[in-house]
Amino acid sequence: MRGLRAQKLSLYGERTDVRVVLRACPSTSKRKAYRRATEPGVNSRRRCAGRVESGTLPARFRRVISMNRTLVVFNHGKESGPWGSKIRALAEVARARGAAVESPDYQDLDNADARVARLLDLPLPPHEKLVLVGSSMGGYVATVASVQLKPAGLFLMAPALYLAQPEYAVEAPASGATHTSIVMGWNDELIPVANVLRFGEAQRLPLLLVDDGHRLSESQPVLNERFARLLDLVDAG
Numbered sequence: 365m366r367g368l369r370a371q372k373l374s375l376y377g378e379r380t381d382v383r384v385v386l387r388a389c390p391s392t393s394k395r396k397a398y399r400r401a402t403e404p405g406v407n408s409r410r411r412c413a414g415r416v417e418s419g420t421l422p423a424r425f426r427r428v429i430s431m432n433r434t435l436v437v438f439n440h441g442k443e444s445g446p447w448g449s450k451i452r453a454l455a456e457v458a459r460a461r462g463a464a465v466e467s468p469d470y471q472d473l474d475n476a477d478a479r480v481a482r483l484l485d486l487p488l489p490p491h492e493k494l495v496l497v498g499s500s501m502g503g504y505v506a507t508v509a510s511v512q513l514k515p516a517g518l519f520l521m522a523p524a525l526y527l528a529q530p531e532y533a534v535e536a537p538a539s540g541a542t543h544t545s546i547v548m549g550w551n552d553e554l555i556p557v558a559n560v561l562r563f564g565e566a567q568r569l570p571l572l573l574v575d576d577g578h579r580l581s582e583s584q585p586v587l588n589e590r591f592a593r594l595l596d597l598v599d600a601g
Contacts, residue, residue, distance in 0.1 A: 432464035434516075434598060435491035439483065441500030442524075445471055450499060450521065453584055454591050461595050464489065470505075475531040476524070479505045484512060493517075493598055496541070497591070500524050500555070500578065504532060510540035517598040518544040519591050522552055522578050526559040537563070544569045545594045547587055549576035 436458040438451045446467040455465045468486055470479045483505055488494070495517035498506030503523025510518050518541035525537055548560045550573050557573070564571035572590060576583045 432462075432489065432491045434458075434461070434463040434493045434495060434595070435488060436463050436465045436495045436497060436595075437483070437486075437488070437506075438465065438467040439479070439496065439498040439502030439505045440467065440470060441502050442474065442476075444499070445469070450580065450584065450587065451497075453588060454497060454519075457588050457592050458495075458595065461592070461599065463495070463595065464491065470502075476501050476504050477508075477531065477533045480508045483509045495519065495595065495598055497521075498523060499580075504534075504537065507537045507539060508534050511538065513540070515541045516543065517541055517594050519594050520544070520546045521580055521587065522548055522555055523560060523563070524555055525563045527555075536566075539567055539569060543594055543597045545590055546571045547580065547583065547590055548573050549578060549580055549583070550574065551576060552578045554578045 436455070438446070438455070440446050440448060440451060446469045451467055455467070458465050466486075466488065468482065470482065473479050473482065479501070494513060494515040496506040496510055496513065496515045497519045498504070499521040501524045503520040504525060504527075506518060507520065507523060507525065518539050523546065524532065526535070544567070546560060546564055546569060548555075548557060548571065550557060555578060560571065563569070572586070574580070574583045574586055580587060
């Protein structure tokens with residue numbers, strides 16, 4: 365019997381300890397792996413009794429337990445935080461499809477390119493496919509970083525693109541993702557709609573315009589549906 369202490373993201377991005385239990389169940393002739401995730405203050409059940417020991421996880425189980433097929437990394441806007449209402453809703457969409465989620469905190473950085481550098485230096489957990497999500501300034505961050513990270517998916521909400529401002533050094537950003545989806549509000553009071561149309565037209569990217577403002581606060585169901593569709597494309601390869 366061997367065990368491995370790992371880490372798991374909680375609902376709001378905090379890390380908690382996870383114990384993986386490997387034990388042969390008395391009712392079977394084959395050796396099987398069972399997990400027991402023990403979080404502070406939470407009682408969990410395990411299907412076979414046994415002790416949890418430190419040790420090395422057998423190679424045949426390693427990928428199943430430590431590798432997330434899809435990892436979604438959210439990038440919040442300039443005036444928002446890592447777990448705003450849109451990100452929380454989209455994170456649930458991602459988790460419902462078995463994806464892991466990360467949402468870095470950029471609130472100490474006002475410069476968009478400094479945020480790009482932080483994202484590129486972020487130690488991401490193991491994964492097979494990467495999806496970047498960005499809102500407003502986070503849309504610029506995700507787009508610029510996508511050229512190097514080459515994600516399978518890029519989901520942009522009212523992205524801050526083609527802004528002639530010092531903190532946005534990349535004048536003509538391009539998507540480096542396999543699949544890209546954009547949602548923009550016709551009534552956006554901060555980002556000119558023409559900027560996003562220009563970006564979409566340059567690469568013939570899917571773009572949905574909705575009757576909403578910059579925060580897209582009235583369009584959460586639409587965002588959920590478009591994001592789910594992108595994840596399905598990513599999952600299909």
